[in-house]
Amino acid sequence: MSDNGTRRTSTGVGSEAVPRPPCRPPLELIEADGEWLVREYRRDQADVTTFAAYDRRIDAMRAGQGRMNADRHPCLLRWDAPDIVGDIYWNELFERLVVEWSRMLDAWVVVPDGEPVVFHAASDLESAYETGKTVLREYDFKRLVVRDGDGTTETTVEHRFLRHGIAESGVRFDRERLPAKSAEETPTDENGETDPDPPDIGPATPSSTLMAAIPDLTQLEELDTAGYVHRYRGKWTDGEEALIALLDPDRSDDRTAAKRFVTSVDDWQALSDEPTVATVYDVGVSPSPWVAYHAGERSAERLADALSLDSRLRVIEDIAAAATVAAQQDVYATEITPGTVRIRSHNEPARAALAGWGIERAVRTAFDDRRVTPYTAPEQLAGAIATTTPVYQLGTVAYRLLCGREPFRGEPTLPNAIRNGTVRPASDGTGLPSGVDAVFRRAMATDPKRRYASPEAFADALADTLR
Template sequence: ALPISIEGGQKDPTTLAFAALSAYRRGEMKDAAQWAKESLEKDGKGPWSSLADSVEHLTEDNVGKLRLTRPKPSTLPGGEDPTPGAVGPKLFPKGVAVSEPLKGVGGLLADAKAAYGVQDFAQVEKLASTVLFSDANNFEALRLRALAQTRAGRYGPALEDAVRGLALKPDAPDLLGAQAVTAGRSGDFATARAAALALLAADPQSAAGLRLLAFANAGLRDRAAMTAALERAAALDAANGELLRRARSLPEDGDLLSLFTDGYLLGDRTAAPLKDSPRGGLAKTLLGVGGGVLAGLALALAALAALKRRRAAAAEGALDLAMFKPDAMRAAAVAGDPPQVGPYKVLGKLGTGGMGVVYKAEDTKLGRTVALKRLRPEIAGEPREHARFLKEARIVSALDHPGIVHIYSVQEAPEGDYLVFEFVEGSTLAELVAARGRLPLAEARSLIAQAADAVAYAHAQGVVHRDLKPSNIMVDRRGRVRVMDFGVARAEKEALSRLTGAETSSGSPPYIAPEQAEGRTTPACDVYALGVCLYELLSGRTPFSGTAGAMHMAKRAGKFPPLGSPVDAVIARALDPDPARRYASPRELAAALGVVPA
């Protein structure tokens, strides 16, 4: 599909970057190098520039002998010709597929394990999700999906699956590791520390547990505890010695978290973060390409490097087991949850997502229940980003519409700032679909119309949501739709992107418009996202799936599985690749949906 798009004249930087990756995977180094170079020439700082840079680097002479032996297929597996709308395995065949007819649970899980073995994390997630659709408490499916999502950098969903799996098997070591990584990457370092301590309670000589404990202590800004954990880890495994050296040489005001890559935390046997290529960003891209061959190659190279370095090391004394007792672990888990934030009495944790921790609290002055969201420490500690984020919060707090969850204020506290939100009891649209499956057209129409009205109001105030999806749209106890996270989640994500250098685009890949993935955001992006939400409410699935690149190409082609009803025409216009051809506003979309016969 990608070479066809290139030959057809579609040469935007994103298409070129993913075409380069696709060519590299087939061993077509000349095309890969050319398309990567063209992508960088067109936009050297765009959302996918690191991907193009990595492909270009991997096709240079110094790694010219690293070739994939897969023969170039004239057709895709099953005899299908590649088409511009192909997604998932059809776009990037990986050699691991579910045999037809559809296998039972055992076969699906076996295929998922095989896919995990070749770093095909998107396939693992797909297969595990199929199992969980019929058996929501299948431990092995939860375990595999959590690990795959963690590897792919999908920390929010991975953390949810890890918690669900640990409820079934509290001592599962790989899920404790996934929980530590994903909770830490979500800003909840107290939970990360508790998970690491649980690993060490089961095995005090666990190098993995010590690595994760060091990471959590870094997030808690406890440099001494971090260094102590790394010293013990280095005593158990010499591969940790280089990271210990770097930690000791880091300036007092240095960023402790910069020491820890996901590859290191997940046990990919690297002594420390891989060094960047001369152009920068290679290791980061290799480990974060979403489970493609570049990630697998990075892990293989890391394993080879570690084998050359690794030597047996004698343990230096016994660990203090008192700190790993259950009571101590529970205390560590609670330590990060403040009992009081200003006038707000914390009642409990509502959830931990990719952008932080949210608490339920009581406003002791006004006698109302609120939600508190703790600002990520990386942002709170950087004055420019902190000021920029608070400015965005002030803009959003001015939105006054019954369909928008309000921001009341910002509350300062010793451990950081908190955003104070209106507390809404109810269910998200994502929860509704998960519980009930497909919704009737009449109900979906009402829900989308209410959300569209709230979004249209925000547009009139100059605010674009940028991350509309079912999990950001609630239905309260009175049946009213309430839209959440206007601008705030996006502002936080972009701030983290600037601070860490990570290549991220605002929004969630299945829901964002193609131009948003390319770095251009307008109100038409919210219309597109509402169209995706409508499709999901009516079908129980999103119209696009697979890797981010696969979804982008399918969106650019305007191809999605039709529902076989008159509503298809409404969805097709909302999802038009050209923003100018979509509905002019969310209310126009709602009006068109309103005349579709139920």
């Protein structure tokens, strides 16, 4: 019934107005024989089209999401194991299908939310609702929302993937057991009445999207969301604390920034099995590229003053080992700072692992932001990296750990001080023996060729002087 009491003939008008989206199957990202495949999702896998295969999951994720958006597939399933769906990524065009009253057409219509595509128009709500469930099923919309004449939500029907919770943590999913595209059931309560619409949880945010994208996270807390790389802290399923670095979603469309973020993460992940490298838990690309890693107890920046001399030397040796292993794989953009040195255990002697791996600086320079810190090497002022850049950076961090102050503190112009090498002697006012001054001068030489050949060589020289 229309508002004026007249009845209209039910009609599907999508092709007569704006063309409907194509009726394509969902995509899935799944590992097979050591490769990550991007292919169609179907219950029956006998006749499935595979679009591409990749060695790395992150490359397959980018390709899968690109194909989903470009070819207008409704969603992408990411398999974490043969029977575990880690997450479902929805094409925004298929987020919500709506049954509502159209004053312009004087009819109840079935339309994608916010899109000028009319799948169906009918004179009565019941007919439109039944057609809406069919469209939800056939086109794989995420959910169907039914609104009354005033625009108030009356009923919500979710896609069968969501109703069966296939991406929820701990759910084992057998595609053969999930019902095929059969008639969707209207959600009802224990009395057989239509369930009320779930409470409004507000618009999606980077935090909520990130939480949904990482099923192993049980908690998430914002630490810093003001810079190029956003920082979060959360609890992993094993109970350990995890830190998450996320490329600012507002900058994720910049291909150079995204590529540099991913390249830095790839370098880090290749070394993640080393005991002195912070363990990478997982990586992903939604809502923008991110990496989740083991946090350790605290950063060296927080715990430095509470550590014994022997523990500080052990931390320096651990980071030297990480940087040296990286150099053996031609990775020199390690960005060693007190903040990227994570203390794994502060029990004597303390142990440490290196995190970060140049992500922050790599992304900043994509926007021509070359800010200088007390841990910036002279060659980095000109945008260069030398094979001994990690030696210099480790020298500055060791200076902070052993002297209790940052290098170049008190200098009027930090870049000039770094270029000139005008750092206060390490033995000045610290109680350290004067022999350390020569060790630091060599490690922090302005000429990269005059430094120690490797971070481990510097750490050994420092230990020989202080032990």
